[in-house]
Amino acid sequence: MTHTLIFDIGKTNKKCFLFDENYQEVWKEYVRFEETKDEDGHICDDLTAIENWMITSFQKVMSLKEFNIKAVNFSTYGASFVHIDENGKPVTPLYNYLKPFPENILNQFHEKYGPEMSIARETSSPPLGMLNSGLQLYYLKYAKPEIFKKIKCSLHLPQYLSFIFNRTPVSEFTSIGCHTMLWDYSKNDYHRWVYEEGIDEILPPIVKDEAPLDYTYEGRSLKMGYGIHDSSAALIPYMRAQKKPFLLISTGTWSISINPFNKDRLKGKDLKNDCLNFLRPSGKAVKAARLFLGNEYKVQVENLRRHYGTKEGYHREMKFDEKLFGELKKSSKKYFSLDSINKGDHKIDKTDLSKFATYEEAYHQLMIELMKYQVETINLAIGKSSIEKIFIDGGFADNDSFVKIIIHHFDNYKIRTTHSPLGSALGAAMIVSNKKVKRNFLKKHYAMKKQLKWK
Numbered sequence: 001m002t003h004t005l006i007f008d009i010g011k012t013n014k015k016c017f018l019f020d021e022n023y024q025e026v027w028k029e030y031v032r033f034e035e036t037k038d039e040d041g042h043i044c045d046d047l048t049a050i051e052n053w054m055i056t057s058f059q060k061v062m063s064l065k066e067f068n069i070k071a072v073n074f075s076t077y078g079a080s081f082v083h084i085d086e087n088g089k090p091v092t093p094l095y096n097y098l099k100p101f102p103e104n105i106l107n108q109f110h111e112k113y114g115p116e117m118s119i120a121r122e123t124s125s126p127p128l129g130m131l132n133s134g135l136q137l138y139y140l141k142y143a144k145p146e147i148f149k150k151i152k153c154s155l156h157l158p159q160y161l162s163f164i165f166n167r168t169p170v171s172e173f174t175s176i177g178c179h180t181m182l183w184d185y186s187k188n189d190y191h192r193w194v195y196e197e198g199i200d201e202i203l204p205p206i207v208k209d210e211a212p213l214d215y216t217y218e219g220r221s222l223k224m225g226y227g228i229h230d231s232s233a234a235l236i237p238y239m240r241a242q243k244k245p246f247l248l249i250s251t252g253t254w255s256i257s258i259n260p261f262n263k264d265r266l267k268g269k270d271l272k273n274d275c276l277n278f279l280r281p282s283g284k285a286v287k288a289a290r291l292f293l294g295n296e297y298k299v300q301v302e303n304l305r306r307h308y309g310t311k312e313g314y315h316r317e318m319k320f321d322e323k324l325f326g327e328l329k330k331s332s333k334k335y336f337s338l339d340s341i342n343k344g345d346h347k348i349d350k351t352d353l354s355k356f357a358t359y360e361e362a363y364h365q366l367m368i369e370l371m372k373y374q375v376e377t378i379n380l381a382i383g384k385s386s387i388e389k390i391f392i393d394g395g396f397a398d399n400d401s402f403v404k405i406i407i408h409h410f411d412n413y414k415i416r417t418t419h420s421p422l423g424s425a426l427g428a429a430m431i432v433s434n435k436k437v438k439r440n441f442l443k444k445h446y447a448m449k450k451q452l453k454w455k
Helices: 047-062 103-113 116-123 134-143 157-166 192-196 230-241 268-272 293-308 322-329 359-382 400-409 423-433 441-445
Strands: 003-009 014-019 025-031 069-076 081-084 153-156 213-217 220-224 246-251 255-259 275-279 285-291 389-394 414-418 446-448
Touching: 003 047, 003 157, 003 423, 014 047, 014 423, 025 047, 047 069, 047 157, 069 157, 069 230, 069 423, 081 134, 081 157, 103 116, 103 134, 103 192, 116 268, 153 157, 157 213, 157 220, 220 423, 230 246, 230 255, 230 275, 230 285, 230 389, 230 423, 230 441, 246 359, 255 359, 268 275, 285 359, 293 359, 322 359, 359 400, 389 400, 389 423, 400 414
Parallel strands: 003 069, 069 220, 246 389, 389 414
Antiparallel strands: 003 014, 014 025, 081 153, 213 220, 246 255, 255 285, 275 285, 414 446
16 A cells, blocks of 8 residues: 655645545644744745744654655645745745735836736736735835845745755646736736746746656655645546536635636636636646635634634534524625625625624624625636536535535535545645546545525
């Protein structure tokens, strides 16, 4: 029996998994690190702590005699770069993708290369500031030229995690294609601004296939992946095991509705509603629609905990109450200020919990308001495509209210959820081992929720 080691680095949890040949999890480790601050005082992930933990964990796992590790890969969030010097050392912190983007630099960019929505259509990237991670390179060139001069190579975060071990700098399609504003989808090449600014000179060669690197550790031969964007990785198990058209909702800090079967060109309305294209490892485009659901949910349940004096993690015990849901749905009034979702029709200056006598009532109202935008996001991703199934992957697959409200709104579809939220890690394991999966793979890993009847 051989095993595959996966580092799955999220914004909150940093995880390490071992999968056997049948893609069954046989070992895991979860850690969290205190965030640090960049030179401008903005919160960011502690890259040094992550790197040190990965190296230590790798050495520890490789020493476990009960496992025969033959492959390693890395899955993590996108919209992040690690800029390294000629010695392979980072020259900047791991800038947070929520770091404010200077308005004067952004205006300078659009004056030179075209209006905001024109660039957005060409790159299939909604205007998102630092979340358009390619613009981070433009920002460094003009706002911090002394730092920019030190950059020998800029690596997307998934590829940097692989670089820590194999020291081979590469670029990879799933990272290039996740709302970076780098890729011109009509030309299937970097956008002209990348070449005109000389940014292509610090971007390493693009990996043209999925073949992993050969890597040797203490005399042991391994296959090492180049790293993969986590939402794109989450799609892989479904693409390999499911032949009929489907939609995947990959949930976590972001809830991303991914539709590999929607061939429609993105329109201005799509882009304004945070709809975009991703790239699969092969370089093919995938339509997706994003919502900052997990981040907003985390903020709101903490506010509820403080207001009602409940114990830490009480929201995880919440079971969906159909009767309470039905009563609350009769009113269209909004009670929650959803700041990070920031939808134009949800302008509530301050959350008002005075109407709700219990945590349960307030929680159900919160889910009603959040799920309104989740449903809109799903419909954007579905578009005119003909799909029959919706898969729910990630942290919200275990949220009873989330799943049942999805079933309520999409009762004409078969809804399936994961037994455990390992989608991105599984995808990273599959792409590095490249073993085919049988047609019953999803049945072993996913459970179909019963369709509910609504009054």
